[in-house]
Structure formats: C-alpha cells, structure tokens
C-alpha cells in the first residue's frame with residue numbers, strides 16, 4: 001500500500017511558488033537575485049484596509065466562528081461591487097467567500113465534476129487549474145494557443161477539443177501567465193459557443209482591473225446572459241488590492257452550486273478568518289483609487305519589460321494587455337550554448353539563468369507551454385531593468 005494516496009501523490013508542487021521560494025532562499029543567502037517569479041503586487045495593502053483589520057482584531061465578535069459562506073455584509077458587498085465593476089447582477093446568496101481565489105477554484109471543480117468529466121483548459125494556463133480539476137476527479141483537456149495566435153483560443157480549437165464528456169470550459173481574461181485580454185466580441189462568441197453546447201463556463205476574473213492601453217475587461221455572463229445559469233465566476237482581493245497574504249477570494253454562481261460548495265467548505269475550512277474578511281469588506285466597499293495607481297505603474301512596467309525583452313536576439317514577446325506578466329518565447333535561444341551549458345528546454349534555461357545571471361523566472365513547462373517563460377512585472381522599475389539587462393547580457 002502507498003504511504004501517500006495516488007490522488008495526492010500525483011499533485012505537482014506549485015512551480016510558481018517553488019521558483020519564488022528558490023529565489024528568496026538565494027537572496028537570504030546573500031545572493032543578489034532579481035525575482036520575476038511571484039505573481040503578487042509589490043505594493044502594500046491600502047492603509048484604510050489595514051486599519052479596518054486592526055479594528056476588527058479588537059472586536060470579540062470576530063474571535064468566533066462565523067457563517068461558512070462568509071460574513072453576510074461581505075457577501076452583500078461583493079454582490080454590489082460585482083455589479084459596479086463588471087455589470088453582473090447577482091444576489092448576496094450567490095456569493096461564497098473562500099480562502100483566496102485558489103479555494104474558489106478548487107471548490108468549483110469539486111462541486112461540478114464527476115470522475116472522468118472533462119474540462120477544456122486553454123494553455124498556457126495558470127498552473128493550479130489542471131491540478132484542481134484532477135483533484136476533483138476530472139480530466140483537463142488542454143488547448144494550446146501559442147504566441148502566434150496572441151495566446152487566445154479560437155472556436156475551431158474549442159470545437160476540436162469538445163467530446164460528450166465535456167462538462168466545462170475554463171476561461172480567464174486577463175490571463176495569467178500570458179497577459180492576453182480577449183475582446184468583447186471574442187468573449188461573446190465563446191460564451192454563445194458554450195451556451196449552444198450546454199457546457200459550463202468557469203470564468204476567472206481576478207485580474208479584472210488590470211488592463212492596459214485600449215484593452216478592456218469584459219465579464220462573459222454580462223455579455224452572454226444565457227450562460228449565467230451554467231457559469232461560475234472566480235475572483236478575490238489579492239491582485240486588485242495588493243492583498244495576496246490576506247487570503248480572501250470568492251466564487252459567484254447559481255444557488256445549487258454555491259450550496260454544494262458551501263457544504264464542502266463547511267468540512268474543509270469553515271469560515272475565512274474574520275479579520276481578513278473585515279479587511280476585504282473595507283477593500284471592496286472602498287473606491288478604486290489605489291487600484292488606479294497600481295494599474296498605472298504596472299502599465300509602465302509592462303511596456304518597459306516588453307521593450308527590453310524585445311531587444312534580446314532569439315526572444316519573442318508580446319506587449320502585455322493585462323494582468324502583470326510577460327510570457328516571452330525562448331525558442332530562438334534554446335539549443336545554443338549559454339553560460340557553459342546548452343539548455344534544450346525552458347526548464348533548463350530557467351536553471352542556467354538563475355545560476356549564471358541570478359534572475360528567476362518561471363519556465364513555460366509549469367503552464368503547459370514549454371519553450372516560454374513567465375516574467376511577473378510586479379517589482380520596482382530599477383530591479384526590472386537590472387534583471388532583464390542581466391538576462392540580455394547572458395543570452396546575447
């Protein structure tokens with residue numbers, strides 16, 4: 001008998017967290033590492049949010065268990081905020097507050113999937129989706145949209161991936177790891193495609209406020225209302241309010257899905273920490289001033305990173321349209337001698353770049369896209385320029 005179950009033993013370590021941990025360990029050992037690994041804003045959480053949490057610590061009612069699905073006032077505030085920000089109408093009862101967006105992802109697939117049910121997952125994908133699908137007994141069916149297609153899947157590709165076992169489509173725009181943003185017309189077409197086939201859509205809106213230039217966020221169930229009865233929206237405070245460490249996310253869906261996911265959560269984790277929920281309440285009910293500042297800074301950094309990456313021979317990059325990632329292709333540099341080695345994969349390249357240039361990025365293998373690398377531009381401009389310059393020196 002195995003000591004560790006097959007189901008859990010099959011889970012891969014989160015590559016993004018692993019790269020970040022390695023970079024942080026090297027830094028702690030005195031190495032001058034520039035880390036592009038972590039997908040988290042470098043800004044502090046807005047002061048009014050922190051103050052709400054401090055006040056919450058002193059209030060004994062926050063020292064007790066609260067309803068599993070979340071503080072009623074936070075569920076209500078999320079419903080109001082969703083209408084304000086994306087235009088989607090929902091009741092507070094359709095909101096389940098989770099331990100970060102990650103638990104919302106897991107809850108959703110656990111609530112929807114039976115063993116063998118397939119979920120179409122456009123690649124490059126955020127590394128957690130296929131693991132959460134597998135944990136729920138489902139099968140992730142990857143559809144690769146490469147750099148030539150702007151990292152956006154087409155209806156033809158979706159048609160080729162669909163089978164009688166297809167239960168859901170995973171959709172995310174703006175995307176981690178590619179920074180791609182689908183147009184409203186593309187989102188409408190994909191939404192209607194799913195409606196016509198009776199396929200669920202799990203749509204991850206966590207980067208809704210981080211779009212640049214002319215690119216705009218569109219919520220699928222707003223432009224395709226008919227999908228709402230088979231749609232789950234994932235979101236959270238992590239990226240919008242620089243609150244990755246507070247662990248507050250949510251899922252919004254039809255009542256039966258929310259009831260099922262709440263039952264699951266009642267046995268897994270119960271309510272999210274009340275102090276964090278109070279902080280999230282201050283965040284989502286406040287204005288979007290802090291977000292606007294972060295968006296402006298990320299927009300500048302994304303353009304800068306794109307400009308620098310594009311000058312490196314053999315590296316191809318698209319200007320990020322949203323989120324805070326560049327996802328360059330390294331096909332043109334693989335198989336060439338670099339730093340005394342000849343990396344044949346982006347995984348090997350990431351290792352050479354970390355040891356020779358002290359620059360950490362996450363190899364594309366972690367996102368179902370070998371040959372690429374993910375660079376988060378959630379770090380200060382000075383470090384960003386330093387890190388990409390070192391990469392350029394090593395690769396040139």
Ligand SMILES: Cc1ncc(COP(=O)(O)O)c(C=O)c1O
Nearest residue numbers: 039100101102176206236238249
């Ligand atoms: C696309 C996407 N969805 C959801 C999350 C979940 O974020 P958290 O669990 O920190 O709320 C992340 C975090 O990296 C993400 O990139």
